[in-house]
Amino acid sequence: MILLELFLTFLKTGAFTFGGGYAMLPIIQREVLNHGWLSKSELIDFIAVSESTPGPFAINMATFVGIRTFGLTGSLLTTFGVILPSFVIILIVAKCYDGFKKSRAVKGIMAGLKPAMIGMIGTAIILVGSTVFFPDGFALSSFSRVEFYTALTIFAISLILAFKKIHPIAIIILSAVLGIISGYL
Amino acid sequence: MNIILELFLTFLKIGAFTYGGGYAMIPLIQREVCDNKKWLKDEDIFDIVAIAESTPGPVAINAATFVGYKVSGFPGALFSTLGVIIPSFVIISIISNILKEFQNLRAVQYAFMGIRAGVLALIIRALYTMYKATDKNPFSYFIMGVSLIMTAFAEIDAIYVIIGCALFGLIYTFFIVKETKDDPA
Numbered sequence: 548m549i550l551l552e553l554f555l556t557f558l559k560t561g562a563f564t565f566g567g568g569y570a571m572l573p574i575i576q577r578e579v580l581n582h583g584w585l586s587k588s589e590l591i592d593f594i595a596v597s598e599s600t601p602g603p604f605a606i607n608m609a610t611f612v613g614i615r616t617f618g619l620t621g622s623l624l625t626t627f628g629v630i631l632p633s634f635v636i637i638l639i640v641a642k643c644y645d646g647f648k649k650s651r652a653v654k655g656i657m658a659g660l661k662p663a664m665i666g667m668i669g670t671a672i673i674l675v676g677s678t679v680f681f682p683d684g685f686a687l688s689s690f691s692r693v694e695f696y697t698a699l700t701i702f703a704i705s706l707i708l709a710f711k712k713i714h715p716i717a718i719i720i721l722s723a724v725l726g727i728i729s730g731y732l
Numbered sequence: 733m734n735i736i737l738e739l740f741l742t743f744l745k746i747g748a749f750t751y752g753g754g755y756a757m758i759p760l761i762q763r764e765v766c767d768n769k770k771w772l773k774d775e776d777i778f779d780i781v782a783i784a785e786s787t788p789g790p791v792a793i794n795a796a797t798f799v800g801y802k803v804s805g806f807p808g809a810l811f812s813t814l815g816v817i818i819p820s821f822v823i824i825s826i827i828s829n830i831l832k833e834f835q836n837l838r839a840v841q842y843a844f845m846g847i848r849a850g851v852l853a854l855i856i857r858a859l860y861t862m863y864k865a866t867d868k869n870p871f872s873y874f875i876m877g878v879s880l881i882m883t884a885f886a887e888i889d890a891i892y893v894i895i896g897c898a899l900f901g902l903i904y905t906f907f908i909v910k911e912t913k914d915d916p917a
Contacts, residue, residue: 559891561788561789561790562788562789563788563890563891563894563895564788564789564790564894565785565786565787565788565894566754566785566791566862568754568790568791568858569855569858569859571790573883573884573890574889574890574891577887577889577890588844588848591848591851592844592847592848594851594855595844595847595848595850595851596824596827596831597824598751598851598854599751600751600820600823600824600827601747601748601749601750601751601819601820601823602747602748602750602792602816602817602819602820602821602823602824603747603750603754603757603790603791603792603793603816603817603820604754604790605789605790605792605793606790606792606793606816606817606820606821606824607820607824610820610821610824610825610828611824611828614824614825614828615828619825622821622824622825626817626821629789629790629793630789630790630793630813630817632788632789633787633788633789633790633793633794633797633813634789634793634797634809634810634813636787636788636789637783637787637789637793637794637797637798637801637809638797638801638806638809640783640787640798641783641797641798641801641802641809644779644783647783648779648782648783651905651906652902652905653786654905655901655902655903655904655905655906656786656898656901656902657785657786657901658867658871658872658901658904658905659875659897659898659899659900659901659902659904660894660897660898660901661862661866661867661872662866662867662871662872662873662874662875662876662879662897663875663876663879663893663894663897663898664862665859665862665863665866665876665879665880666875666876666877666878666879666880666881666882666883666893667879667880667883667890667893668855668858668859668862669859669876669879669880669884670879670880670883670884670890671855672852672855672856672859673884674884675848675851675852675855676852678848679848679849679852694845697845698845698848698849699849701846701849701850702849702850702852702853705849705850705852705853705854706853706856706857708853709853709854709856709857710857710860714751715751715854716751718850718853718854719847719850719851719854721850722846722847722849722850722851723843723844723846723847723850724843724846725846726842726843726844726845726846726847726849727839727842727843727846729842729846730838730839730841730842730845731839731842
């Protein structure tokens with residue numbers, strides 16, 4: 548039952564990501580690719596769209612995957628799924644707020660989770676990087692393809708701009724333009 | 733104006749005007765909720781951030797639910813959360829359909845080839861920001877490495893890695909940190 552699976556997948560994603568955003572990518576990636584809902588490059592295109600539209604990244608991704616897989620019903624269920632754990636847990640925490648704030652257990656859990664999120668984002672980088680540079684799988688012949696060097700150039704320019712704190716949307720627009728220009732060259 | 737309606741409209745605005753979600757949303761929440769509406773005090777924003785990042789789920793949803801609850805209980809939480817997700821939901825639904833029409837165009841495919849390289853740079857930038865904000869000690873580095881290897885190379889479900897890292901953080905905080913504190917040297 549695909550609707551139930553969509554709902555449960557995003558419920559899981561909502562319940563097990565901390566900090567949201569990119570840290571949820573390893574979970575979404577695994578689920579979405581295993582279910583065959585999207586291809587790797589589609590997933591990355593969605594990341595780009597989620598990044599360049601307003602609103603929380605997690606909601607954008609959930610809505611996108613839902614709508615592509617099962618239309619409006621799908622997107623309602625994925626969005627509902629991804630916010631439900633947050634909503635319930637915050638209501639509980641808001642009631643016993645001072646205890647939560649001072650809790651040593653919460654501090655301990657966060658001491659483990661914060662670095663884990665960094666590792667997860669590392670995984671997301673490997674996923675996206677392999678699709679950008681080696682779309683047909685890693686091979687030595689990849690290095691002789693023009694596309695490899697085009698991607699490398701666009702990546703390098705974007706990275707410099709990103710560290711100069713240029714707005715992400717400007718970077719996405721620029722890399723789209725560069726992609727089109729190099730495609731027609 | 734009814735406070736529930738006001739909460740809804742405020743978070744609708746916040747959802748419609750933040751990109752990347754999560755932390756990008758915090759300054760806007762501060763301006764609207766603390767400065768303009770005076771629902772919460774300025775120092776409450778630190779609690780909102782602390783709660784939002786140490787509970788599972790998207791930071792934006794956690795923050796909206798928490799603020800809504802603080803201001804007006806359960807109905808407040810419900811309508812703040814709805815408000816913050818509606819812009820995302822509507823915009824993504826529209827864009828998804830537009831993309832579907834145009835995604836087979838050659839120019840669009842070239843654009844996305846460029847965009848993927850740009851997105852890679854953006855994720856690396858985000859990783860750098862998160863890395864700067866994380867404790868730098870052997871324990872953190874160990875968790876970063878283990879979670880990266882497990883999710884990227886060993887292909888272990890990220891959920892188990894998260895649970896494992898949380899438990900490990902607990903053990904670390906309760907046993908190892910305590911020992912070094914008691915150590916007179």
